[in-house]
Amino acid sequence: MGKTNTIQSSKMKEGSYKFLKENLGIIIAFVVLYVFLAVYPPTTRAFLTSRNMFNVLRQISTNLYLACGMTMVIILGGIDLSVGSTIALSGCVAAAGVARYALPIPVAIILGLIVAILIGVFNGTVISKTTIPPFIVTLATMNIARGLAYVYTGGSPVRVVSKEWQFIGAGYIGPIPTPVVILVFVLIVTALLMNNTKFGRHMYAVGGNTQAANFSGISVSKIKFYVYAYTGLLSGLAGVVLASRMYSGQPTAGTGAEMDAIAAVVVGGTSMSGGSGKIGGTIIGALIIGFLNNGLNLMNVNSFWQYVVKGTVILLAVFIDFLRNRNK
């Protein structure tokens, strides 16, 4: 018994050592950013408050739901541009369920999630059954879902005036914000799926070498289908949580969210050419993007300039990665 325990813990050590080594660049970047925000006079006071921390974590949560799916999609060698619009449509549907049809909140939420899964299923079906590039397919569904959200709401937010509605997005479980609790759950499920299941292994195979995967008897189209469907579900989760936090389903919600998710994945070291990537990297990537956003806000940087800074940081992060790989 004792022996297996030490083996287990030495494996854990090996694992975390490897994690540190592989992600050294971005871990350092994150620590530097964090320390900077904590000591830099204009941000130091506001930054370290628990209110701010929870706030950042909430924002990071929704981005990470998306990024979890996006990591898997990108490992497959694909991309999903429709996640941002899915946020809007699923949020609006769930909110309308409560506000317009007086459905019980859980039912409304499930309705929102179903809409999101349907979008994922549609993406997955087209991408796995045809050779149309995922970029094009999801570009189309991105527009369709956004359009439907506007059509459905007539362009204005669907307000929800129920205290319970706020629980999932703005509430707490014990001392911890609900979205963060959901996040932990999502991360565990995703990590298990990617690292511990046959499905995960097969996913890396399809992304790494589709032709070999065929020879391996792996059902390439099934894997693709499920990954896009799962990404749809996670986008729906983000949509519902956001709609709850904003007391309303908004057709403009999640605009550009796909870009933040992709950025987190890429900064986290997942290769756009598919076949490799780890959820741990994505988490750090999302932390960097999240704290960067927060820092820029605290410093009152003009929102136009924020885009410039964010783009530059993304470039820098992948550039460091490029340098490290070149030296290998």
Add this chain to the structure above:
Amino acid sequence: MDNEVLLKMKNVHKQFPGVYALKDISFELRRGEVHALLGENGAGKSTLIKVLGGIYAANEGEIFIEGNKVNIQNVLQAQQNGIAIIHQELVLVPYMSVAENIYLGREPMKGIIVNKDKMNNDAKKLLVDYNLDFEPTTLIKNLSIAQQQMVEIIKAISFNSKILVMDEPTSSISDKEVDFLFSIMRTLQEKGVGIIYISHKMSELNEICDRVTVLRDGEYVGTKVVSETTKEELINMMVGRQLSKYYTRNYLEVGKTILSCNHLCDNNMVKDVSFEVKEREIVGFAGLVGAGRSETVKCLFGLTKDYSGDIVFLGDKKHYINAKQALKDGISLVPEDRKKEGLYLIQSVEYNTTIEVLSEFIKGIRLNKKKEGEITQEYIDLMDTKTPSLRQTVGNLSGGNQQKVLIGRWLATKPKLLILDEPTRGVDVGAKAEIYSIMNELVKEGLSIIMISSELPEIINMSDRVYVFAHGYVKGCLNHTELTQKNIMHLAAE
């Protein structure tokens, strides 16, 4: 032939993380000489060539060409110094035409646009010169590996270089093309080109090479004049021990028929193919490259969507439409193109070994890492794969060791029928002998094997029966008593 030294590499060292690939290697090539580079899988042959070609930077060492010290940092500088290399891994661009690949980076121009007509005409001339029967406008991806290899060869020759390096050029082409390649090499030799030639086919040494340098585990062992040495001595230098037996084969009483295929046809390369396989039998598929052998087994393995004909496996009629079904019934196929169809190059040895047998250590979300490691180790040991660790990226292994990982993967599925498509391609003599003896053992244990091979000696010495293919038809079936080079070639060339 003058004996002027054309190329000299002095005290070259190269280290990769965890692997000391070249330790103080010196090497010399004379004008008009074909100099063979020999060594086991992972000995460092390709690495030495890549240092010469500017793909890897050596940690230490110097290179002299015609007595002048040169500094080769990248592929372009290597080309400028008159070095052309045919790499072990094909490096053609799949979605470009033959002509575009040959003239990649040095396209004939008309002002600022590429002169396509001239490029295609020049390429056509080369193809005709070298008797190749495909068009310069064909996309590379539509060519067979053998044809791609020939494109690589004429591309390298078209540089008119002083030094030509060929890393296992004959591993994927058939005898006819090999003869042809050798005649090209002789012509170049007369023109004073120095050729470095890497191959695991010992028989080729006498035919084409003047001197041979042997490497072992990254170290220099010695250089010999081919006419003054023997195969045994060279093998001894390579593996550091005597190799007792090359082909191991006990012919057993074969059992009942387990597979029979009738009139297979894939509306393309496979025209009309019928054959059967019995228990404890090694069935060889011989023929020239492009005869439809690989395509036949792809039908059988469910990788071709659209095919007709009857397949009866273990008494049941089958029509596999994906590999999963075939695998489930106990058929495994080790594909011919290990990079494209086999390996997940950016993944580890472990991942690549166990991808077919995940159920043995993954139950739901419970992953038994230890078991996975044990399975991997078992097949590393069985195949004697040289890798610094289970976690090593497969793409960083030497070519022959990649092949061993691949065979190990399919053996792990414990199949009833194992199909091997060119199983010893790029594998060193010692390992070949091992693969043969493993095949022999497997058959003893009741397995049946289909072996596709373009190497006649291996077909002749290992098979119970051989089907000879030509142009998508089975031209005949020979029993192992009738197996001679002449009989096979007679049918194959029909």
